[in-house]
Amino acid sequence: MAWFLLFAAGLFEVAMAYSLKLSDGFSVPLPGIAFVGFAVLSFGLLAIALKSLDVGTAYAVWTGIGAVGTAALGMIVMGDDVSPLKIASIALILAGVVGLNLAGAAH
Template identity: 70%
Template sequence: MAWVLLIIAGLFEIAMAMSLKLSDGFSKLLPSVGFFVFAALSFGLLSVALKQLEVGTAYAVWTGIGAAGTAVVGILVMGDNASALKLISLALIVFGVIGLNLAGAAH
């Protein structure tokens, strides 16, 4: 269950980053409020997951989901560039997150 919460926390981190971008420096109310709500949900779920998971692994997975997910959403939704090197690097992050998940499940 802790891994599920951690994955959901990572998804909220993606929403937090997108809201931050859309807030235009906290000058737009709705995305600014969204940023704080998603941040609270993300950190809250991370803290619950940390009750059962190793901190290093959990934090790396959480940030990996957030970083890779935010980059993918940026490419697909926000029009960010998608070079071959960027896509390969994102794949490496995803494989790293999967590896950390498998290493954590072995305990």
Template identity: 60%
Template sequence: MAWVLLFLAGLLEVGWAVGLKLSAGFTRLWPSVLTVAAMAASIGLLGLALKSLPVSTAYAVWTGIGAVGTAAFGMLVLGEPATALKIGGVAAIAAGIAMLKIAG
């Protein structure tokens, strides 16, 4: 169950990272409200996952999911450049997340 909570926390991290962009520096009300809510929920779920997962693994996986998800969203939805180097970097992060998950 802790891994599910951690995965959801990572997805919410993607949500708040994208929300920061959409809030235009917290000048748009509803994107700002949703961003802050996603931040709180993400941290809360991370905290729950840390009850049974090692902090070294959980934190790295959480930030990795956020980094991979945010980069993918930027390239696929926001039209950011999808260069070979950027895709390779995202793949390397994803491989690191997988290794950490396997390591436990």
């Protein structure tokens, strides 16, 4: 259950970053409000997951989900540049997240 909560927290981190971009430096109110809500959800779920997961592993997985998800969203939805190096870097982050997940599950 903790891993599911951590995954959801990572997805809310992606939504938080996307809302932050849409808020245009907090000059657009609705995305700014959404940013705050997603931040509370993301950190709240992370806090609950940390009750039963190692902090180093959980934090690395949480940020990895956020980094990969935000980078992918930027390339797919927002027109960010796509390059083979970016794709390879995202794959390396994913490999690290999977490795940490497997290492955490071994406990």
